[in-house]
Amino acid sequence: MNPKARNQPALHIIPREQHTISRKNISKAALRVLYRLNEAGYNAYLVGGAVRDLLLGGHPKDFDVATNATPDEVKKLFRNCRLIGRRFRLAHVVYGNEIIEVATFRGTSDEQREGDRHIVDGRIVRDNVWGTIEEDALRRDFRVNAMYYDVSDFSVRDYVGGMEDLQDRVLRLIGDPATRYREDPVRMLRAARLAAKLDFHIDPEASAPFAELGPLLSSVAAARLFDESLKMFLTGHGLKSFHMLEECGLLKFLFPATARALKRGDRALRSLIEQGLENTDARISEGKSVTPAFLFAVLLWGEVRDLAHTWSTLGKDATDAWSRAAAHVVAEQCQRVAIPRRFTITMEEIWSLQPRFEQIQRKKVFRLLAHPRFRAAFDFLLLRSAESPAISELWQWWRHAQQLPHDTLAAALPLHHPGGDLDTTRERERERAPRKRKRRRKPTAGKSGAS
Known part of the structure; x- marks a missing residue:
């Protein structure tokens, strides 16, 4: 496609009989927002990823709306609305757990326009300049994300060739990619x-x-x-x-x-x-x-x-x-x-x-089994089992250990690792109750005087 053509929007309207979008696959909350904005005299369209996915036969979870109503005007229409964002000023209309994001058409120039835009080193750090739907289409990223579903006549409005890209299964940017x-x-x-x-x-x-x-x-x-x-x-x-x-x-x-x-x-x-x-x-x-x-x-x-x-x-x-x-x-x-x-x-x-799985000692095994992150660490050990036969064998041992009764597992485990120092005295001292100190005997009278 000629790069210059990407900056020249040409409206292509796809009527209802030529696309696969059905209102039954659109969120009821999104439809309520669209109809309410239309009834109030504003233009409003389903836009972006939801339109793209619906045309591909998918079931989008998020539904975004584009309109010529400003965020403040949207807020006046919906009591369940809150305004968010500094970089991009948006209206969120809340229905239970669902949020419908409503964005005002963005302009391509800030000359004599309401709002503000701030660019630093080519990067847009704030963009709240309102415009027309044609300008809004050019401001979107990929052509497949710049199609609008019109609930008033059930048509799809394509300004930049998004339908063509859907058919070709290709992602093309709108405008100069580097920019x-x-x-x-x-x-x-x-x-x-x-x-x-x-x-x-x-x-x-x-x-x-x-x-x-x-x-x-x-x-x-x-x-x-x-x-x-x-x-x-x-x-x-x-x-x-x-x-x-x-x-x-x-x-x-x-x-x-x-x-x-x-x-x-x-x-x-x-x-x-x-x-x-x-x-x-x-x-x-x-x-x-x-x-x-x-x-x-x-x-x-x-x-x-x-x-x-x-x-x-x-x-x-x-x-x-x-x-x-x-x-x-x-x-x-x-x-x-x-x-x-x-x-x-x-x-x-x-x-x-992970290194603690290699310590097959009675107390350490039971401490690791009781660790709150044991299950996640054990699942991670399974992923690691492809690293070597030794790690695979280690994972098998721990899987088997979890299936054994506590007493059976304890009896099968050494107090110390077989390859380590088998000094059992210290282990016994830890397990034994503390000793009571012996009382010192008082000296007898016969031994207390001078010789």
Whole structure:
């Protein structure tokens, strides 16, 4: 497509009989918002990912609305509305647990327009300039995300060729790719994520700037990259997203420790990461719970393991080596992706419990079984079982141990590791009750005087 054509919107209306969107697949809350805005005299459309997914036969969870009503005008119409955002001013209309995001059409220029826009080094840090629907379409990222569903006549309005891209299963940016990535570097990650989710390919023109502009991701707020990571890895297409990040050369900008560890050519580590992501995708498809802590522990394991082994060989205490390795890797990663402390604590516990699985001693076995993170650490050990036959055998032993009655397991375990110091005296002293001190006998009268 001619790049200049992307900046010249040409409306193509797809009537109801030529597309697959049905109101029965649209959230009732979203329909209420659309009808209420129309009844009040405003133009309002379902827009973005929901329209895209409905056209592909999917079932979107989130529904966004675009309108010519300003945020303040939306708030006047809905008592259940709150205004949010500084970078992008939005209205959230709340129905129970569902939030319908309502955005005012954004303009392409701030000349003689209501609102404000602030750009620093090509990056949009605030964008609240209102415009027309044609301008709003040009301001969106990918052509497949710039289609509007009109509830008044059930048609789809396509200004930039989004329907063509859906049919070709390709992601094309609207406008000059380098400029759009400088405006918002996260668009590079979004390209990889959408390509994985939709099983699309990225237009070569859209992927060409990745190598040059990937470092711009370091300027993005770490908290925002955490949210993007969750969308990428915890929505059912994590393994494909991981492969797409590698293919696009973007993994090193998001998870540098992971990229370094994989670059060392460790096949067992790659197997662990891919199996962990595949298992997470399977749990999500089955409606089971997942936690970001386990996923991040999987992604960062290689660097933690290698650092801990390095420091141990340099004479560091094993426990201290693992603790320092975990703290080092987490600190580096949190500069890129702001993983909340409640998750990093769990990650560090999963890692620190791994060497404890090798300590087959009675007290240590029962302490580990009682640890609140035992199940997560044991599941992690299963992923590690591909590393070597010894770890596989270790996992088998712990699986069997959990099936034994307490007394049977206790009787089968030594007080000390067979290869260690079998000094049982100290163990007995710990188990024995404290001794009572003997009273000193008072001297007799015959021995108390001078000789």
